[in-house]
Amino acid sequence: MTEKLFDVVIIGGGPVGENVADRVVQGGLTAAIVEHELVGGECSYWACMPTKALLRDAAALRAARALPAAGRTVSGDLDPTAVLARRDRFAANWSDTGQVEWLNHAGINLVRGHGRITGTRTVTVTQTDGTSTTVQARHAVVIATGSSAFLPPIRGLADAAPWTSREAAAVQKIPARLAIIGGGVVGSEMATAFSALGAQVTLVSQTRLLPGVESFAGEHVTAALRAAGVSVHLDVEVTEVRGDADGVQLTLSDGATVEADEVLVATGRTPNTKDLGLDHVGLAPGDWLRVDDTLAVVDAAGDPVGDGWLYAAGDVNKRVLLTHHGKYQGRALGDAIAVRARGEQPDLGPWGRHAVTADVRAATQVIFTDPEVAAVGLSAEASAAAGKNVRIVDYDLGAVAGAALHADDYRGQARMVVDADRNVLIGFTAVGPDVAELLHAATIAIAGEVPLHRLWHAVPAYPTISEIWLRLLETDRPHWAS
Numbered sequence: 001m002t003e004k005l006f007d008v009v010i011i012g013g014g015p016v017g018e019n020v021a022d023r024v025v026q027g028g029l030t031a032a033i034v035e036h037e038l039v040g041g042e043c044s045y046w047a048c049m050p051t052k053a054l055l056r057d058a059a060a061l062r063a064a065r066a067l068p069a070a071g072r073t074v075s076g077d078l079d080p081t082a083v084l085a086r087r088d089r090f091a092a093n094w095s096d097t098g099q100v101e102w103l104n105h106a107g108i109n110l111v112r113g114h115g116r117i118t119g120t121r122t123v124t125v126t127q128t129d130g131t132s133t134t135v136q137a138r139h140a141v142v143i144a145t146g147s148s149a150f151l152p153p154i155r156g157l158a159d160a161a162p163w164t165s166r167e168a169a170a171v172q173k174i175p176a177r178l179a180i181i182g183g184g185v186v187g188s189e190m191a192t193a194f195s196a197l198g199a200q201v202t203l204v205s206q207t208r209l210l211p212g213v214e215s216f217a218g219e220h221v222t223a224a225l226r227a228a229g230v231s232v233h234l235d236v237e238v239t240e241v242r243g244d245a246d247g248v249q250l251t252l253s254d255g256a257t258v259e260a261d262e263v264l265v266a267t268g269r270t271p272n273t274k275d276l277g278l279d280h281v282g283l284a285p286g287d288w289l290r291v292d293d294t295l296a297v298v299d300a301a302g303d304p305v306g307d308g309w310l311y312a313a314g315d316v317n318k319r320v321l322l323t324h325h326g327k328y329q330g331r332a333l334g335d336a337i338a339v340r341a342r343g344e345q346p347d348l349g350p351w352g353r354h355a356v357t358a359d360v361r362a363a364t365q366v367i368f369t370d371p372e373v374a375a376v377g378l379s380a381e382a383s384a385a386a387g388k389n390v391r392i393v394d395y396d397l398g399a400v401a402g403a404a405l406h407a408d409d410y411r412g413q414a415r416m417v418v419d420a421d422r423n424v425l426i427g428f429t430a431v432g433p434d435v436a437e438l439l440h441a442a443t444i445a446i447a448g449e450v451p452l453h454r455l456w457h458a459v460p461a462y463p464t465i466s467e468i469w470l471r472l473l474e475t476d477r478p479h480w481a482s
């Protein structure tokens, strides 16, 4: 068995592991990434990039069709072959050559194989030929192994060869009929994409659509999916799935049945911790990893494992299951590990240089459905659950001149959630065509804790959709203008 020694060992070479490694190397340490599949992880090959490539052509087509003259110049349907070919490029044809070159360039070592913790600061990596390498860390081991699709225990489902998000993202032939179980982010985005690519889509959700964001956002997306011909069943469970050579049949709790060629399961994620050697550090295999504010892995009592040498970042710690937040954790953690290795203390106070405050106070997400949803910070529901004293300010996006100009019959809504005690923004959600780029203004206002009376001086250009800020602030002005 070969033995290797590095300052930091990272298990998992997804976007988060790459960022941790990059920052510790920039901090003057040596780092090794252990990866058993493709360097770049889920996001690059089966999640963010390929799914957004599946959605993008349809979004451009809708934008053109929302204008009378431009709409007349586009005719016919999307060519799925061309869409899939562009998707292939964005998935780098499922080759990690480019990402491995980046690791080399960044001075990061790669150890291919499956990593398991086998002792204090020790990871054993097993290669496909059965040989193994022991990789020892001087300072820290970081778990960045991500998550996989969760398959709910629905009768018959596992035997019906269901698709997960991986099969949907890497699809080679658009099925004539697609059934989707789950009305969260994956279910809603894939219903948008496959419907636009010509499939007859049926979506079954046990809740309202997009339960993680403001309810008005899910209502706009539900209406648009139905208008596009998607059959949307809300507040209904799938009780049984049967598969045979002709396709699949779903039985629903309201007695209805759904026939399809393929069934996509989009019911959340499960952590990649089953075969990670967690028993060597007294943790249960298969569980999400609990971390403290420094991203150190903690046990059931909340105490760091060992003397605090084990960290977890990205999906696997369940803080925010999004690439950009995992990468943010990776940057903060990588810098903190380098600072500690120099014998200094990291800056971990709220909004400190090594803290991940935005995970809790300013988590951002764009959902690339038709229409788009952009959200940051707390929703009205979440702020009520947290016992905050808030004001909820709503405005019809379609009534903003820039939006009306952007597309005929523009429909959308925006909401700001204001901390009524401090008169600062703590949440923002918008739904409507092309709202994604509105989000960063809200994110800056929340992270900067900009008082509303000062935000009022950020004058949005006329006639842009950003004038929603003028409208929201003017609506709320009686509460803070003296």
Ligand SMILES: Cc1cc2nc3c(=O)[nH]c(=O)nc-3n(C[C@H](O)[C@H](O)[C@H](O)COP(=O)(O)OP(=O)(O)OC[C@H]3O[C@@H](n4cnc5c(N)ncnc54)[C@H](O)[C@@H]3O)c2cc1C
Pocket (backbone or CB within 6 Å): 011, 012, 013, 014, 015, 016, 017, 034, 035, 036, 037, 038, 039, 040, 041, 042, 043, 044, 046, 047, 048, 049, 051, 052, 113, 114, 115, 116, 144, 145, 146, 147, 165, 169, 186, 272, 275, 276, 313, 314, 315, 316, 320, 321, 322, 323, 324, 325, 326
């Ligand atoms: C369909 C879909 C679409 C998405 N779209 C978006 C989006 O648009 N924007 C967004 O921000 N987020 C999106 N996400 C979420 C995003 O994909 C994840 O948040 C992100 O991939 C998490 O990164 P990670 O590095 O923590 O984990 P991963 O990307 O899962 O990477 C973990 C890596 O660890 C490796 N690994 C696991 N166990 C071991 C082991 N024992 N030994 C060695 N290697 C191991 C895996 O092979 C993998 O390469 C989407 C998710 C899905 C499912």
Ligand SMILES: NC(=O)c1ccc[n+]([C@@H]2O[C@H](COP(=O)([O-])OP(=O)(O)OC[C@H]3O[C@@H](n4cnc5c(N)ncnc54)[C@H](O)[C@@H]3O)[C@@H](O)[C@H]2O)c1
Pocket (backbone or CB within 6 Å): 152, 153, 181, 182, 183, 184, 185, 186, 187, 189, 204, 205, 206, 207, 210, 211, 212, 237, 238, 266, 267, 268, 269, 321, 322, 365, 366, 367, 368
């Ligand atoms: N644009 C983006 O940022 C983007 C896109 C896709 C995925 N993601 C991330 O990937 C992760 C996974 O997405 P997801 O959509 O799988 O999870 P999710 O948590 O967004 O939604 C899962 C849905 O499945 C439902 N569900 C759970 N068990 C069920 C059952 N037995 N039967 C029917 N429905 C059931 C839940 O009620 C929920 O609505 C999310 O955290 C998401 O943020 C992000």
